[in-house]
Amino acid sequence: MATLHTKSAARAMMSPSVILLFCWMAVPLAMTLYFSFLRYNLLMPGMEEWAGLFNYEFFLTDPAFFSALFNTLILVGSVLVISVGGGLLMALLLDQPVFGQGIVRVLVISPFLIMPTVSALVWKNMMMHPVYGLFAWLAKTVGLDPIDWLSAAPLTSIVMIVSWQWLPFATLILLTALQSLDEDQMEAAEMDGASLWWRFYFIVLPHLGRAITVVILIETIFLLSVFAEILVTTSGGPGYASTNITYLIYTQALLQFDVGGASAGGIVAVILANIVAFFLIRLIGKNLEG
Amino acid sequence: MCTIRLENVTKMFGELAVIPGIDLQINDGEFVVFVGPSGCGKSTLLRLIAGLEDISGGAILLNGEDVSSLPPAKRGLSMVFQSYALYPHMTVHGNIAFPLKMAGMDKAEIDKKVMAAAKVLNLTEYLKRKPRNLSGGQRQRVAIGRAIVREPSAFLFDEPLSNLDAALRVNMRLEITELHQQLGTTMVYVTHDQVEAMTMADKIVVLNRGNVEQVGSPMDLYRDPANLFVAGFIGSPRMNFVDGGNAARLGATTIGIRPEHIGLDREKGLWRGVIGVSEHLGSDTFLHVHVEDVGTITARTGGEWTLRHGETVFLTPDPDKVHRFDESGRSMARAITPDLGALPRHVNGAPASGAPLQ
């Protein structure tokens, strides 16, 4: 296929994607970088002036930043642990002979397909409402005091909602990977006298390694930017108790109109994401070759 | 009617000269086979003729006309791929009809030709099936059907039989040869299987690292290999090569003797050896004999050979059939029968005169 005219045609076919994506990424990013050095508030138009590193200083020393950073890490970390751990167990279970497996799969994958605002509101109201929610009713039925989930344990509540959305994703991918496991290999190990646990540890787990990596990568990308779930449930509160970095920057930009500060925050978020991405891209790159 | 001529054709992949420069003439109606070890450039050469790759230099002429810059479709050639390359979403009928449809032929005409081709290839019952529901041999026939319907001026085959099992391979070999005799169209056939080359070809082109080592009829190559490479490549089992003192006494750097040109005897002969492995094929037996100072020699004998592992046997090469090669590996004249008397004997006795054992 390597004839001459196809080579130049190939370049022409690729350029729209590459150019558009480059513009989408590079131009706004450059603008964000530029704004981050300005004193720039939309409420005071025409007052823009060079601010040097002031915005960064302000953003990074703001106690809100630390709680947001902490909340982001907790949110990403807990959801990853719950979804990957739970997903692994679910996948192992669904890989067993189960009656009505097709329907079970459909039920399990469903939460992933629900739009974030719907899941957040359904959980906020019908599950976690301190008076009328199902959890409250359950608590009362067993004789406990109902908890006001969203104000008493806001971050935990959000972790629950987001885990509910992402557990199916991990399950589905790990199950798919599990089903591609070579049966012969398992039987060979059984012949070699490996116990169930050793077979899981030496054969199943390494086989799933790539899928687990991929799940972690993809989930991290999306979890760093959790937004709608916070917006419609706690609005980041009480105080900053459930504000993550994404939500913090949103409040700065679109509620306080502080373009300079929000831009500095944006750059910080990009740097944080890059630190994660650096490791993960290397991991997936290595995995993709193998 | 189609002659194909390559004039100093070269092909580079980046810095790598896969074909450093080839001249070749393929005459009308010939069945030409390209053979050579894996990676020697056979497929590349075929794809250059087809137009699927651009040549880096030289010229390709079809019927005297330079087609080097024509796209594949304009060259009027058909190709059968190793993987068959059938269109998975079309039925057998659709696959065979495709080139005719591309040529803008009308439907009735297409149907007629497809039916005719299907009949020749025993595919009539399968016309409505999709390729995935066919066996390997049937797929192969569909691929051939797709190639013949458009009545190309020449056929190109790239290892068409390598995905088939041994029995089917022999069958399809015959079918393709028969097809060639029926159609009389020029065919260029790539294989790395020297048996296919020997049995099918009018003319064999032996390739090595992108160079033509020798061109000739199968028997020419068998009788008079131009060099060590061709000698080793054509013929099965491989020719025995002996160098060192034994070769030097015959004025050569290396001498070669085919397994079928070695006489065996229990009592007397030129070389005494001990039988290692013996492979019984039923009709033939191949003995791998360890001869002191010479090395391991493969010899062919009849199927009912009774000697076993570890027993002693005497080997005597047929003096008329000994090939001599100089230090650059080129074949030396065989005009004079080499005097085997010059070779050291392990036991006295007239060479090859004792009744060979069966």
Add this chain to the structure above:
Amino acid sequence: MARTVSTRRRLAFTALAWTIALALFFPILWTFLTSFKSEGAAIANPPSFLFFDWTLENYHEVQERSNYFHHMWNSVVISFGSTFLGLLIAVPAAWAMAFSPTKNTKNILMWMLSTKMLPPVGVLVPIYLLFRDWALLDTLAGLVLVLTMVNLPIIVWMLYTYFKEIPGDILEAARMDGASLGQEILYVLTPMAVPGIASTCLLNVILAWNEAFWTLNLTAAKAAPLTAFIASYSSPEGLFWAKLSAASTMAIAPILILGWFSQRQLVRGLTFGAVK
């Protein structure tokens, strides 16, 4: 496992799997049931599971009071529009990368993947300001544009992995058979690529339909899709759970059904082809 398993073990696994699956599915089922209750029954304590007066009133009211179908239409335009536009740009690119790969192909793919890692807040401010200056805020055109760019890397990757599986020599065979480039695309490539393109479409529609960062930040009312419309129910005044449930059911049903049918393709697309 091809092995025969004792029925008892099988039943145990079945019971466990169904319990967990139903627990995970429960909030959705509950939403569905609540959408048929009166507002009073929706907050009744103890909750009624099946024995209540089923009513369709909520569905009527959601449409009448809030012009539900306006937002639904916005969601349709945004998800299908961005999918169509994305395919238009991505099909040639993925094709070129799959069929005439160069040394840089892998790098370009990895770079595209990396753009997906850019957190949206990193570009929120300039995009917002640019959209304001170009009068694209709260317009369907603006959202289509943004969602196209957001999902472009996934579309390219997914198409690439599908195209990669089409054997190159089939295309060469078509050329030998005298097909022009146009005919090669029309008769050979398209039919073989259609399943891949279709699943890419499906996945992208799902992703765009559920996208809830840009749709919430760049719309107000006119162009607000269902994500933003549902979010407007989060205001604490009054408990309209039945209506919220009706609106939610309508918002999630189409995608839920699409998703059920495309589980396998979902895995492939979301993992950039790394798990099939």
